[in-house]
Amino acid sequence: MRAESSSAARTGAFIAVAVALFCIQVDFFALNLAIPGIAEELDVTASAAQWTLSTYMLAVGCFFIVGGRLGDVFGRRGTLLVGLALFAAGSVGCALAPGLWQLVGARIVQGVGAGFVFPVSVAVISNAFPDETRARALGAAFGVANIGTALGPFVGGGFTEGPGWRWIFWLLAPLSTLALLVAIAYVPDSRDTSAPRQLDLTACFTLVCSLAALTLAVERGSAWGWDHARALTLFGVAVLMGWLFLVRERLASHPLVDLRPFRNVPYVLVTDMGSVANMGYGVTVFVATLYLQGVRGLSPLMAGIVFLAPALLVALSGPLGARLATRMRPTAVMALAGGIAGTGMIALSHVTAWWLYVPVFAWCGLGLGLGWTFSSVATQQVVPPARAGEASGVLLTFLVTLGAIALAGAAATITAMTPQRPAEDAYDAILRFGGAVILLASVVVMAVRHRLVVHGKAPPLSMYAPWPPADVGGGNRETRP
Template sequence: MRAESPSAARTGAFIAVAVALFCIQVDFFALNLAIPGIADELGVTPSAAQWTLSAYMLAIGCFFIVGGRLGDVFGRRGTLLVGIALFAAGSVGCALAPGLALLVAARIVQGIGAGFVFPVSVAVISNAFPEASRARALGAAFGIANIGTALGPFVGGGFTEGPGWRWIFWLLAPLSAVALLIAVRYVPDSRDTSAPRQLDLIGCFTIVCTLAALTTAVERGSAWGWDSVRTLTLLGTSVLTGGLFLLRERLARHPLVDLRLFRNVPYVLVTGMGSVANMGYCVTVFVATLYLQGVRGLSPLMAGIVFLAPAVLVALAGPLGARLAPRMRPTAVMALAGAIAGTGMITLSHVTAWWLYVPVFAWCGLGLGLGWTFSSVATQQVVPTARAGEASGVLLTFLVTLGAIALAAAATTITAMTPERPPEEVYDTILRVGGAVILLVSVVVMAVRHRLALQGKVPPLSLHAPRPPADAGGSARNP
């Protein structure tokens, strides 16, 4: 890599990461609206075409932890380049796929690439930028990525109704190639210098098996039946291999995940709050989609226009979190996000007038977006930078896996309750319960943090003390 000035290297690394994350977010949210078009063109049922989404979720969820630790051990630059290259190659494969089997295979390649890119991107920014500007850079990168979240449905719907769903991937392939070329030139390398260049392969195998079995069971449980042999077998497999993974990580000399990470109470609080916020985000988007089209009778296009308001606030959540980071402790920002999200969800369940529904929906987007976006920023403030990839990978695994579980639970609840109760009443109940849970978790986060402050284990909220160094697991920085 050609030597660059520190400023140019930071700018180039930021652009590469932001473009890569933008592509992943567009891809994640664009394909939902393309499922009917894929089914028609490939001559398969919509249920079969749904595997293009399930396979991607499976791959990305399984490789967050592996990708994050690969970057820490062998170098973040190389891992980022491999991840972007896999995503770009998978995009080309999706665009050219002649049948469903090859399309699903290409989506798995995309998902593995994205699973490498996301946690390593956070670590690349954390190590490229000085501590004073790190949160601002992460917030801006996630703000750009969240623009992809807002544009995803329009890209998916527009291309599907226009030139065809394959153009979703023809858009992503060159953008990913641009991110790759910029990363090759500008992204500096970094790694956990305290870790030997060894990867816990047994840990990788057991965690991938655990997450693959759990994700597949959650994704397909509604279609197969939650008491079916396939679903129960997969759930049992995930419990067994999950236990083996924990045992392996306790005994391994150089584990994939240092379990001391979970002794870092601020990290646990941030991860828990971020996971709950992402669960709320998944459920709210799902329920609002059903409400707008099923109860309000809006067309997909009009529903997409209503979604613009929360999408814009989600996009702004990244920069907002960056502005709050120097002024508030990470756990306090996460609790604030939960308070905004919880009150928004509960209020949304009570309003019907458009003049109030749209701004309240946007209020939900702000709180939920800030919760799951800032969690990635917050983890970098409460763990040492040497373990940034590992911490980010664990966080993202919780976010995606628990988000999928919440979505499946909401779908199952709606199916079970709608025969006896009107759909609108069921949707409102789900929003109220979800909002109450998020508010409760916010209170718990602040109560635990207050107790730690009284014990002298973390600084009070009113003080901006210097950030001390932290060890691999137990100590926290600026919690």
């Protein structure tokens, strides 16, 4: 069901969602540069302080699908409010935490809140705005979120060197509270009226257990050792619970995740390309942070300033995607993003001069930002509005889980290569490999799409081309890549 929205309601929904996504993205990327400061103040090792990142990512990844489906079944407005309240409370808890484990607990609360907010936010915009302005609104909201993504390292480095890492959370607490108050006042409600007002708790349990085990194994595998009993046990639990989840979904009359979209080629292509782009984004930010501080010798604050270069292009990628959506099919936009990102990552591994490094870094930001941002916009174009939250939750789960795997792989590669070779060589090798993977994914997407066009199962690249052709039955919103 789509709520009828007034102009004020649409504006309020946009502000609430944009501010909420900004806070989540700042939080996601700011704490990396604060880990040494946290370890020093709380008198723990840097490895122990790393749990503040691991548990947050674990909580976020586990609750994307659950949060999205909660919104579809019980109402997106209520789910958004609960998520924002949890995120704001968790931010205050982080700022006041007297020790590491209190901080870790507050980070879990933040992560659960973010897991509710992110997929529901996409659905709130999709259902508040009409078809002709939806892509533009989503693009603008993700443009604001991307500013948070790019500014995260700058905020983290600046506060860590200045008043202290706790001020990261003192910044997030009032901003997320503002988003909560605006959402209370303006966000209209919507939900999937075809679904009964009940949630498959068995599916929720098996899914959360599977994702939690997988995320924890990936996050801590490099520290424990990939053949360590704890890592192998967690991988085994992830596989077992994932299998039980799939069995339950096939038997349930109202499944938590509708598996039918995975027979939708456009949805699969968009999800795959978005996941690859997000993996590249996380790895590039991680490698660039190490490079700027370890090889270039920059302070956290100065490294954050360098990140301002891609910040502008990352922020512009949201509105750019919305504009391209009126001219190109979703899969074509995703492939274009991959082409920009892949060439940028490979080029970044070859340049050292500042006059060239900074603009190439910005070029990477444009392609990678467009890739992960537009994937959320594109999924809303190829699924029914009633299941917008679920589709967004599934996409985001893939993005976060595979992003964590990519980061773990990058860290393991650096650890394996640095005893024999300079760290800079490891960074370059990772960027080149990642760029090649993204370029290959773009080629595969366009090859599949071309085959669909040849067989009359997909429209041409241009949005202005007539569709369907005379000898092919009419397409629908779910089958237009």
